[in-house]
Amino acid sequence: METNNTDKKIVTRFAPSPTGFMHIGGIRTALFAYLWARKNNGTFILRIEDTDKEREVEGSIKHIENSLLWLGLEWDFGPETPGSFGSCIQSERLQTYMEFAHKLIEKGFAYPDPYTKEEVDDFRKKSEEEKKAFLYRDHRPEKFEIWDGKKPLRFKVPEIKRYTWTDAVRGELSAGPEALDDFILIKSDGYPTYNFAHIIDDYYMGVTHIFRADEFISSTPRFLSLYDALGFTYPVFVTTPPILRDDRTKKLGKRDGAKDILEYRAEGYLPETMSNFLTLIGWNPGTEKEIFSKKELIDAFTLDHIQKSGGVFNEEKLDWMNKEHLKLLPETERNATMHEWLCTNEKITQFEKFSDTTFVSKLYPIIFDRISKWSDINTLIEAGELDYFFEAPTLEKGMLSVGTKLIQDETKNANEEIRKYLKHIKEIFEISPDEAFDSAETVKALIFDYATEQGRGNVLWPLRVALSGREKSPDPFTLVSILGKVETISRIKKVVEILT
């Protein structure tokens, strides 16, 4: 195998803790890390940071995996696929952390915390009262005890100084010495803290680019001091901008309405839409292209076009984008999915005519034009927008007038006129061959001249209402072509009788 020293293989990771579902913020960070790895033919690792056993939520790992897989973010190493570096689950790597903990103790960079939790809390309280920032290192013991593994192990910051580092997105960042403190490496339960474990793992796993949200900027000096103590070289930091709540007052979090990414699947958004949309919050291609396949995203993705400032997740634009992706789907796939969704709807499946799949398939184009995500099909059905295809609308005398324009029931004259138009149309239909009802175009050819002659609105509106019973519906030609000759004539006949 040939390796080029100047081109180190790009390794990125996504490292969630298994404390519940994935929301869009987390997924977006994962997405960027994934795109960068794939763009560079690198490696993408899914690492589970389960060092807080109290917060752990049963089944989260599976849920996280399903979320990533739905979006097509497949990983090279993960919970079920360890690498040469070992497991990707932190609770299975305790040995490694312990090893490094002892190395730090040997070097004099770690010591057991002699205080109880209560004592530390008191220190903290006191600092707060004095309106001073609390720093544990102000209370650092003079002499370090031998660590028995039962007390928390703290990091002794090697050098108190201002740290300056470079972020691939934010450029040069820095923080003063007050950002540095003797943080805990190993908790009293024997598990490492995030601060410690992630650095060891990133080193071990050869992670070259750390993608993470901006909340970690302020703790970066701590990480850097730990890298220094361990003699590790720094990886590239890539800070992703926050996704904000609609009102922009807060970063979007689980408690602020951030949805489980899989809810978007349940609502019938396409995974391509989600990855496209999420990537475009906080990143831009530098061109005016907006609709991207996953592959196109991989090709186009660059670090220098990642946005610094936070953005709001706009569901209206998401809907628009989903529609655009829906349009890119092959018709057969589109229709198959539509049929699946129809089949799970309790109302529409009740109609006897629903069993006629040939008939139902005629509705696909109509439905497709009216939805932006699959669950809109249910909305359509619940609003009664499809009922009249399956059964004749209940039109009775007195019910015929909606607003002022439906079928006038107010004056005898108007009724008479409408009856005349409908009767004429009915007669045309009756003498027309079955083939003439096959398409909207051929239906149009049958009656359009007559409608134009009499005033299109005068003729077509009553016809459409006679067939649909609705103020709003597809055009009458389409309706006729879907309902067919027999049903059409029957519905017209019924209205003609009412008008008599």
Next chain:
RNA sequence: GGCCUUAUCGUCUAACGGUUAGGACGGAGCCUUCUCAAGGCUCAAAUCCGGGUUCGAUUCCCGGUAAGGUCACCA
């Protein structure tokens, strides 16, 4: 409160010292049309404020302001 970060139409964003500040979503209007949907066209809409630097600042610097983040034996 300390520290850190950010700031272009309502929203996502482009413009990396010189543009009538561009695109998209949403909105309004028009066209198509019997209505709706879809489609096409048009319009309205922004550089947080104040100082510098410069021939020239959205862009660089400083100061405000506002917003976000962070100060755990959480990640």
